Amino acid sequence: CNLASKKMEAIHAILVYSQNVEELLKRRKVYREIIFKYLAAQGIPMPPSSEKHLLIDRVKQYWSGQLTTHTSESGDRKPHTQVILVQKTQREKSLQDDIHDLGEEFCQWFFALLNSQHPLGVKSEERWGPEHFWEDAKMKFCYDTLEKNTEEYVGSEMVSLRLLSLVKEEYLLFNPNLRANGLKCAMSRHGLVLVAVAGTVHRDNTCLGIFEQIFGLINCPIRENTWKIKVVNLKIVGQNALEPGVQIEKPSIKYEPNQLQELYDGKELTNIQHLLEVSLLTMGSYNNK
CATH class of the missing domain: 3.10.450.50 (Nuclear Transport Factor 2; Chain: A,)
Structure with missing residues (x-):
């Protein structure tokens, strides 16, 4: 059956064939604005005019634990391991949502087609x-x-x-x-x-x-x-x-x-x-x- 599972397959393919974080973030579809908003959401301020390669460097520093966020500097610092666990949980939740969507679409297709064979x-x-x-x-x-x-x-x-x-x-x-x-x-x-x-x-x-x-x-x-x-x-x-x-x-x-x-x-x-x-x-x- 043909299913609209492009999102899940695209994510899987990109992760598999990206050699490292820098190669992943340099992809055309990963826009500068997306990286900028991500850093802002993590409490990492960057000048609005920052070029994409500078934003990528800052993300690499953040993911490697070399960077403390604005929140951390104010006394609410969290261990880097906790950041990794949160990111891992978010990725797993996103993948599970994609799998559930695929399963729901499959069932809609399968049972509609099977029931259509009724006289x-x-x-x-x-x-x-x-x-x-x-x-x-x-x-x-x-x-x-x-x-x-x-x-x-x-x-x-x-x-x-x-x-x-x-x-x-x-x-x-x-x-x-x-x-x-x-x-x-x-x-x-x-x-x-x-x-x-x-x-x-x-x-x-x-x-x-x-x-x-x-x-x-x-x-x-x-x-x-x-x-x-x-x-x-x-x-x-x-x-x-x-x-x-x-x-x-x-x-x-x-x-x-x-x-x-x-x-x-x-x-x-x-x-x-x-x-x-x-x-x-x-x-x-x-x-x-």
């Missing part, structure tokens, strides 16, 4: 097919009836067809909860973007239950702004086995992005099934009729 759905101009998956894509599908059922598929064609059949042949519609805690995203150290989303499953005018789905997305190295699905883990829990009086809560993801990241780093992608099993809000069954 009564609004047709999409975009085609559903294996081209949206890596050739060695894997899928684990778990649904609860009176006993647990698990299906596994390997290959872009098989994964694509199984997801398609849920909507086209079993007449299911997926309604993801992209607000509050219904969506959690993370990136592994290898660049795999993890998207965990919860929502409700419907057929006609009936809400059958809830679902929880986790995607592993990998950026295509030869097609700009294109992410393909590497792994899919889907679990559906229906209502008909719930105890009397039990209501389905608003679907949400109970674990945090760092748990997703830790689970994937250095492990098989499909190991996430365990996390799915312990994090679902309610136990029930998937009505496959």
Whole structure:
């Protein structure tokens, strides 16, 4: 799928291919005014007419701990290590926001396209097919009836067809909860973007239950702004086995992005099934009729 993830990719590329701080700040897109405002925000006064190379030198001094800010000189000096930690936290927060935006846009695209394959759905101009998956894509599908059922598929064609059949042949519609805690995203150290989303499953005018789905997305190295699905883990829990009086809560993801990241780093992608099993809000069954 083509996603507007230019911001995240551009930031990553610039950081990777910049040899040092000076080379990074000398880039044309890093305007003199931006550096000037940054120094001012850090309490480092500079003459308004300062040239860009002088501003860069002052930033280098500040980042290396050779410079005390105006605030520090007045008696409120903070250790340089604290400055580094703040900068690191800000960078991580910005990256996490970009990843979350990517995950939200992916879910909007994916579920709109999948639901459009429903016989009564609004047709999409975009085609559903294996081209949206890596050739060695894997899928684990778990649904609860009176006993647990698990299906596994390997290959872009098989994964694509199984997801398609849920909507086209079993007449299911997926309604993801992209607000509050219904969506959690993370990136592994290898660049795999993890998207965990919860929502409700419907057929006609009936809400059958809830679902929880986790995607592993990998950026295509030869097609700009294109992410393909590497792994899919889907679990559906229906209502008909719930105890009397039990209501389905608003679907949400109970674990945090760092748990997703830790689970994937250095492990098989499909190991996430365990996390799915312990994090679902309610136990029930998937009505496959």
